[in-house]
Amino acid sequence: MYLNFYGLTEKPFNPTPDPRFLYMSPGHREALAQLLYGVQERKGFIVLTGQVGTGKTTLVHALRQRLNGQTAVAFVFNSTLPFDGILEYALQDLGVPKAGESRAQQLIALNNFLVERERAGQNTVLILDEAQNLDASTLEQVRLLSNFETPTSKLLQIVLVGQPELKARLQIPELQQLRQRVGLRSQIAPLTAAEARTYIRTRLRIAGSRDLGLFSDPAVDRIVEYSGGIPRLINVVCDHCLLFGYADQKRRIDRQIVGQAVEYLEEGTQPRRRPRRSRAASGPARARWIVGTLAVATATAAVALALRFDTTVLGLMQSVRGLLSP
Template identity: 35%
Template sequence: MYEKFYDFTGMPFQLTPDSRFFYGSKGHSRAIAHLIYGLSQGEGFIIVTGEVGAGKTTLVERLWSELDRETYTLARINTTQVSGEDLFRLTMNAFGINSAGLDKATLLRDFEDMLRAYAAGGRRCLLVVDEAQNLSLQALEELRMLSNVSVEGHASLQTILLGQPQFRRKLASPDLDQLRQRVLASYHLGPLSDEETRAYIEYRLNAVGWHGNPAWTDGAFTAVYRYTGGIPRRINRLCSRVLLYGALEESTTITGPMVDNTANELQHDLEGLPAAQARAPGDDLASQIGAAIGASASDGDERGHSYADLAHRVQVLEETVARRERVFQRLIDVFSGFNATRR
């Protein structure tokens, strides 16, 4: 909806990883450098960790978009809460080997034949495993054993492990010493800085044809960083809702209070409780009730604070309901117009 109002060519803050929206922050650029270095070694494991939503998957999407498709064959595994045996079979399936009804010895032979055929054609196999923190020790050992498979004395499989920070603690286990010895590159992807958060937002807006409408105030950028901590996925989620807010209000400027209101609404939707309001109280009925109750209660009267908090929650709920009514009305208008053109 908002992309039409602001005349964008697409959705700038979609949550699905897309290499077109890759923003080369200092941390992401270094992570790419580590990935490229690891690939240049032609063997072993490459590890990238980071908080949920830090951009690990987008990082690999970007890398894959730059690799020569005639040189690499890529396989991916996203389901990792499985046994070692199941992970082995998932790996076979990811490389196009049908594992149904075949024993492990037969599958290993088929896997070696595949690697040999690719190597003869000058191709290398790359396995990407996401959510590596969920892998069991047995599953990690299966990956290590697969990394030992070689063709004519050369390793034919490289593995990129993407995981949350706790994966590093798991990797420190004495049982994984042999796997650690095969790690050739490792990088921890941190959040964006406040300056990078602003640049990230502008970069993604520019990618869909933004020409300054809507304008963003300095306070808006600051508020986005304050609520998201510089985590890209959180930024995307918040900014997408902020732009919807702006479109519904038919605003050509995104302000700090608009970000505050949207962040509160998001937290209310996701956690059932509103976040602390960053803006000044309004003049609506709920605010007046809260002020009156607060004034009538003594400073030490906890009931006064409870009533004021309840009034504040009523205020937030009123604003949320009013905004959603505008959303529904706008949707009705859009669909009505669509049906009219079809007639």
């Protein structure tokens, strides 16, 4: 709806983990390099953690793209599956023909596949996203998959991706064996203020914008302050800003529009047509960023926003439509 108005060819702040929009912050770059290294060096278990919405799933999509034709990848993103479901899903994703119903038949089929790949000089990776939700017994059974090995190398690399609770989960005594097998750990942090600024501009550029300064500097300061540098939150607030800006026919997103979007997201209040002083406009934004207390609050808000994003946008679109109708 706002695409033409802002000269965009597509929506810049979609909530999907689309690797086309990947902005390589130094942290994301390092994490991706570590993942690639871990897989290529056959480190066995690799663990990637990061707060909600920091870009873990986006990064493993990018990993999948970067692993060249020499690596088969199974990507299991449904962490509510029991072990048998994970196994079946992985076999299907790897293109292993239906192996039979029993777990033994499926494990034999996986073993044969891995051995064939190894003979052809190829590698195989299993990525388990949202692994913080896997219970201890499922994780222990996943651990047994890492026993597919030759005397010299692991046949299956397993990447566990999850929120910080995953690290805690791996500390429990029942998972000691798995913990000992983790060959590489990587972590993604929220973006710094400067990175968040570049992140916004990068997404605008990829979405076809010719005006990378579409968000004014004070607007970006407020977005950074609100989001705590969490990319998903930045996307949510920026998308709302474009909707509000469009409704107000503003060519540039200023701090006041961000204030409206934040207020809407936090309190569900309707957009106001009349300019008003933003509550948040007082005080230097950078100082508040450094204080950093918002980071905790926004991490919590990220969960809430992720859950209610769809309904929020729907509600907002109705509001905007109402505003634009004569």
